Amino acid sequence: MLKDNFNDLLSFMVVARERSFTRAAAQLGVSQSALSHAMRNLEARLDVRLLTRTTRSVAPTEAGEQLFMRLSPHLLEIEQELTALRDMRDTPAGNIRITAGEHAMSEVLWPILKPFMAQYPDINVEVTVDNGLTDIVDGRFDAGVRLGEQVAKDMIAVRIAPDMRMAVVGSPAYFARYGEPHIPEQLASHRCINMRLPTRGGLYAWEFEQDGHELRVRVEGQLTLNNLPQRLDAAEAGLGLAYVPEDTVQEAIREGRLVRVLEDWCPAFEGYHLYYPSRRQHTTAFALLVEALRNTSVAYPAYNVTTSRLP
Known part of the structure; x- marks a missing residue:
């Protein structure tokens, strides 16, 4: 039986x-x-x-x-024993499952994964791109990539990217028609491109800070888009203002396709971290990936979230 x-x-x-x-x-x-x-x-x-x-x-x-x-x-227990046997191979092999946000995947994780997978052809990597705050334990992921402030408690976190900033941008044609906001509160009278939070279902409130004063502004507009490239395209098309990672619009700003506003209200904050459960037994394949990510970010500290200032 x-x-x-x-x-x-x-x-x-x-x-x-x-x-x-x-x-x-x-x-x-x-x-x-x-x-x-x-x-x-x-x-x-x-x-x-x-x-x-x-x-x-x-x-x-x-x-x-x-x-x-x-x-x-x-x-x-059976899975861990089989993993231990697999790790005795001369050639590293195994499966790694990671969840990451759209921007983290394209700008941080993917540039490292390409040479990593070429170096280790027997290591299989599955990445789920998800802008929600996925529970990596419940989802049976080996690790996740999120901003430092979003890392779940009781996780080991390895910083893999520098501090980052957000930027409010719009097209020259948009500003010629509607003018520029000089303080975040003035966004209420502008057409803005919203993003819906997949975890809570609500619209994301744009976050600002100046001289220790934090402010969240709920904006309105004709468009709600969760895809970052589409939000950038919509902003360049003059359909509204977009609130996006600074590094994604630097070229468009240099070329004059987008104009940045409210820069003084967008301070730097902690960048992306790879995080994973402290009590889970990890494979040699996973350890190699962590090392590859760590080596690209030697200037950034690794720490246990339970001893950091993160919530």
Whole structure:
């Protein structure tokens, strides 16, 4: 019976964790119908319902949740033992899963990943680009890349980028028509390009600071865009003001396609960090990636968030 159930139990663990046949089937490399059939067979053999299915979701029953909690530590132990064996290879190999924001991925992580993966062809890297504050433990990520102030508590954090600044920009044609704001409060009378926060669902309030005075301004406008390149394109097209990382608009400002305003209200703040759980056993492959990121940022300190000023 154990042989018959083992593969299906592993599949059940993925379904229970992902709470989705679609995502679980993709991870397992099987069809949704085959996975659903396997779960029904498992429930029939055990004579207990493990999953509650609806047209839109799937969730463990009380018995399924109990099974999931009991099996999780044992499967994690098996996974760690297999990882230890894999790390005995002469050539580094393994899988690394990372979550990062759009800007962090394009400007910090991707330039390092390209030569890293060429150097280590047996290391597989999966990056999920997500501007929300993803829980890397719940999402089973090895690490995340976020701004220093956004790093979750009780994590090890390695700084991998310098301080950064935000910039408020608009096209020359926009300012010729509407004028320039001189203080953040004047943004209320301007057309601004909003961004919706994926974590909370609300619109992002633009953050400013001057002489210790912090200010958050909720702006309004015709457009709400979560994609950074589209926000930049919209600003250049004169559709409104954009609030974006400074490094993404430096060339456009030099070339006169965009004009910057409220610069004195945009101080520097801590840049990106790679962060990961302090208690998780990591592979040689992951250690190599951390080292590659650290070597590009030797001037930036690494620290445990529990001893830093981060919230």
